[in-house]
Amino acid sequence: MGPVGMINFLSVLCCLCLNLVLAIDTIRSSQSIKDKDSDYIISNGSTFKLGFFSPVNSTNRYVGIWYNKNSVSPAQWVWVANRQKPLKDASGVLTIFKDGNLVVLDGQKKILWSSEVTNSVVNSKAQPLDSGNLVLQDTTGTIIWESFQFPTNTMLPNMKISSNARTGKKVQCTSWKSPSDPSIGSFLGGAQPQHPPQAFVWKDGSPFWRSGPWSGRTFSGMQEMYHVFQNGFSFVEDQDGTFVLSFFYANMSLSHIVLTTQGDMELRYWDNEKEDWKVLWKALKSECHFYGMCGEFGSCNSRNSPICSCLRGFKPNDTKEWNRGNWTSGCVRRTPLQCGRVNSTGSEASKMDGFLKLKMMKVPDFAEWSATLDDDCRQQCLQNCSCIAYAYDIGMGCMSWTRNLIDTNQLSSSRVDLYIRLAYLELDTEGDSKKIVTITVVIGTVFISICTFVLWRWIARHKARKKKAKGILLLKRGEAHKTFPNENMLVENLNQVKVQELPLFNFEKLASATNNFHQSNKLGQGGFGPVYRGILSNGQEIAVKRLSKTSGQGLEEFMNEVVVISRLQHRNLVRLHGCCVEGEERMLIYEYMPNKSLDAFLFDPQKENPLDWRKRFNIIEGIGRGLLYLHRDSRLRIIHRDLKASNILLDKELHPKISDFGTARIFRGNEDQANTRRVVGTYFGVVLLEIVSGRKNTSFYNDEQSLSLLGLAWKLWNADNIVTLIDPMIYEPCFEMEILRCIQVGLLCVQEFAKDRPPVSVVVSMLKSEIANNLPPPKKSAFTKRSIGLDTESSQLIQSKCSANNVTITMVQGR
Template sequence: MESFVILVLMCSSLSIFTMSQGVANTISATQPFKDGESLVSSGGTFEFGFFSPGNSMKRYVGIWYKNVAYKTVVWVANRDVPLIDLSGVLQLSGQGDLSILDNANTTIWSSNSSKPETTSPVAQLLDTGNLVVRNQDDNEPEKYLWQSFDYPGDTLLPGMKYGVNLVTGLNRALTSWKSGDDPSRGDYTNQLDVNGVPQFFLRRGSVLTFRSGPWNGETFNGMPNSAENDIYTFEFVFNEEEIYYTYKLSRSTVSRLVMTSDGKLQTFTWLDRIKDWNNYSTAPMDACDSYAKCGPYGTCNSDNSPACGCLDGFVPRSSEDWYSSDWSHGCMRKTQLTCEYGEGFRKYSNIKLPDTSLSWYGKNMNLNDCEQLCLKNCSCKAYAILDITRKSGCILWFKELIDMRQYSDSGQDIYIRLAASDLAASYRSSQGKRLIRSIVIPVLSLGVALLGLYVSWQVFKKQMQLPPRRTEVNVVHSREQDFINENWNKNLDLPLFGFDVIAEATDNFSVANELGQGGFGPVYKGKLKDGQEIAVKRLSKNSRQGLEEFKNEVFCIAKLQHRNLVRLLGCSIEAEERMLIYEYMPNKSLNFFIFDEKQSILLDWPKRFHIINGVARGLLYLHEDSRLRIVHRDLKASNVLLDYGMNPKISDFGMARGFGGDETEANTKRVVGTYGYMSPEYMLDGIFSLKSDVFSFGVLVLEILSGKRNRGFNNPDHKLNLLGHAWMLHNEGRPSELIDESFENSGHRSQALRSIHVALLCVQNNPEDRPSMSTAVLMLSSEIAMPQPKEPGFFTERFDVSSSSLKREKSSSINGLTVTLLEAR
């Protein structure tokens, strides 16, 4: 009997011990966490450990719901670098770093959360689903050393901050899984854009597919189904330090928002009654949520057929395309604005506000102030209220209004500028409608109704027969008129501008309007009659570039649309003139800032990192997402232009080349580019590929980080160029010495050091060692493990060049001018 009691006590003790192990929610620095072990949050809501998704045999470390009927994963640590067996181990270092090690004891993922003030760190799984690293005796969220909520995967949980920390530069975004069996980064991302009035952009790769619209005080203007209800309450924080969205549950409900692998933002709630997830809301909702479906000044209404229509006061830009259901060109004003007396604003209601990324806003204004401010600026196209709950704030638009839709019972009011004649016509039309509603309709007979239908049919037929009205800028679509002057056989959807129009816009190419000189020729600032500012690139008769470069630039980028590529608005080929017309970039080029001691102060680290990422995304689009894989071949600081919001845009495609089919590289006897940016294989052997641009990107990143040019770089301790200097500092464990003094103490040291590492990987001598731009973008934006870089190409200023013609070109290109005629060895 006594032995039986002892046995029972031992079993009870073992059971208690097992239970206590099962409900543990922390890991200490002395406690390796192995595959098969798990943490459970204090309330039993979430579990943390190793798992295999779907039918996959690969192992990941993540967090999932503990009490739902089947495993629903909400966060994955090593999503892009899986383990291949059950030997994985998670460790917490004494400095607060979480690391995952494989069977070779190699670190495949790390939180990079080391802090010098760390004492007795622990990792804890909270009942919110947040895995945090903190000091053992410090539970204050503000003092967490690291938290998984800052690095979401495809899931947003209640209490998470979804947006940007403007102080640290952290941007919390959602990225889809590739599939239910593969949690690695898929095609879709949803991220807050803080340019203009903040809004979320959903992208497939680099292509914008959906826009949430701005926060209006109640909800996101383009997501009316996300308004507060009896389940959720929302908050949008918008101040100088942070811009983010968060939500919490109003009652005891299990809920999550997911970026699905097919590009949907879906909110799910768990229904215990049916033991399954219920889809509460989805965005995009329908075809009208497709970004810019109806083009500029067009509106989409899912209740109409066809869905696209022009606002009152506007007509289709191309009637032929419009009535063929190609709405991408959108609409244009019936009467162009001239900034003369009588212009005013027409109110349009229940509208999804147009893209606000290029808008201006003021928080402390009323609607009347907003109207007066817009009216005084001839470039102002429209205005709207910022916060509909407080009836305060102001949004102004200065560019084309794009991505609007019409709702039946939601949306907002927007006030759009119209010419005096169109405003009067609109007023008469509204008065007539009011009269019809109040008097005429009650007494109309069936015959009158039929007569009205007959008249409407006749008007419609006449409209169908009318040619599209030409605007004051004398624009002709090239698919209607081939470029006959040069026997160009390709048709482009690109406007042609008359020489007189451009001469008038630039004040007859006044010296006062000259923005600078390039290899192509002079560049002028201009302003069209409708108030749009432009940059005009005029082919010089003495230019080292010629008609081929002109044609190449037109054909390469005429249809490219990306926020980080400069937009080609049209061209002019009258008589012997060759001109390219671009959107105007007010902040000039990147080299104006980073290489100037005074101007460089204006570029803090968040701006520089934003520029680096923007250039990377632009190159990624050229290399992988454009209709042709395009090699730029002349990426450099002076070819990165900056708009009003300091957003980078890659320019100058005269040297670009496209790859089709399975092409990956090409050979040329005509080497073009700029010394200091050209890759070794291209400069010496004439071989160029996508990896040539990667090399140039790496050089550019090092220049942005250091504020120094690669060519002409000097250091009293050696004769290396910037690449060699960066390589030397990396090998000696002193990479931080490369960072520009103006922001080295800005609190972004780890981000800057990671950027240096990525840059050194990009400038490796062997093209095969360099990462693709998709990998470079991933390394810049995440904490994935990176290989050690190998020796860079051209890391000294000693060139072994025997050709005298090459030496002459070299000496003439010290200031960054493009080299266009180099015979490769």
């Protein structure tokens, strides 16, 4: 072979060698990928490429993974490494660093991105798989890092999107900022760890789209998905409490779900005939798919015009805005519920609440799950005055709602029916003929009524003068829980007495402070009604609690709270600045708490601001001091009767302040207990255990023998395994004894018989370690199986199927 032939031979050989290098699907310690369009590696089955790229309309350079397909539409980039730190030129390198990590380096050898494996590994290797997963392996082939655990905007088949409420660990998708900018955008998609689980898209932390509960085969709120995927989705709970969502679309070999820059979820697939990417399914097919489009107690139906309507028994909260097509203000109840009320004779009312069946619904958000059969599900809700709706599905179980119904849609096909609680008058189904007869009778009596009106008015005025004097006397005595003759008289009494010189605010001043009670100033929603943040003209921040017309609480609770809290002053009780009584408006004005309520920290599914043990213990001590003041040290002896995490507010330094005294009771000097028919309140011990465990009392579902936190705590105590109750986010060996003591105190506070429960003064001493060495062993909890304790003189326990958080305890001595 001559010199020329040899040169040609060597040239061909070099090209072949170069192609062989590029065909290798693995990056080893001595290898790298440089920022060149021709320099990339391909997965073993030729499905995906790994290399450098620039998005459309951008010159920035990124390392990513995309499909090995040539298409008319832009490439489908399924993962990006240095999405937050792009290269400004073509000087980048993807290589294995000296510590074994996979890294992206710029021209100055500065690390822009790293796999961040903490333990150094020698001779590691990186490889893109045919699944689209980029894995980093040690010398034994063990995967020590994978891109599937750190997705960007794409969910690939068999990728696991997951969330664990206890550990806070999550695997979620985040949208690109724009089609030309892969940095983290406004939208986040993931799993909601609850029973039954749901999929969510959040925009800047607020719900944007919701799938509805998982039924075991598909998402109940997105029935059309089943026809597309046909058992392609899986949503399961692992042994450690992690909820895992994955999918596989068997009908198409190349498919993926993308969280778009606009917050939509799109199922895209490769069309072999057209050699391009197509969209098979979208989450946001209509306006009804946006979260809470019709507000609270509203229902959305994309086939109607307008698309929003109030649920039966409800009316628009703001008719003017509703008519303009702004439905986010939602609806309010027309007729108050009768649950727990009695008629004038003292016997149970003959016509009580019932349930209206709404067929084929996307059920509302915030469902509370229980392992209850179909028939018992209705009874369980009916017997709980806080329950305003329920639904049952064989795949999802029994769901009930105690919060305002939000994100309810009418579907064209669904096997789930929603039953909403309505007053008897709203359930009248006997037809228009009955209405006509009723109207006729009413008109016939008008004439007689007019004839007797003059006489009646004279008598009524005479009686009112006597009752008015009695009402003022009751207010001065602090006995606001006694029923006043009528609403007008209560208002007059309040204006005359001015409880302890409590300032009266006018409506216009509060409307101005809250920007006309704008939704952006809304802090939350309770049984009383919405709470708004406001700023007075002098710059003072306030919280305004506005009595809702549909509130389960009413004028009695309003007056009770004014009288009770206006006479209390303690650093662990929220301070009442004043009230407003104008027309139909009833408002309470409090000091503003910038950190809102305790439940927002304890039960936040995102666990963005977890409380450490020191903060939690300070909160426990503060609650105890507040209760001690109420029970023993204040000039009034008061039982709160509705102590729960949502009623513990936190100031700027996270100091706790007890709030919401609408159902509190004042005791006279010789009283030890007060009797009441109303089922309200929570033991201090329940709140204490929730703080220690980081879980709600009603968040346990798997064990039918312990459907509450108390049941689990008692079970673990008897098994000498109570340490497993501690929230992993606060556990440290140095705090273990202190935390265990708090758990024991909590169990002592929820014992079945009142005589066994320590008074608050003793509880405070126990928490301070003053008598830590001699703590008595707790006896059986009162509510291990969702029972309701009714403290009578004999301290007998009455079983019921009501909520485990509700009790009728008003004993002064023990919490």
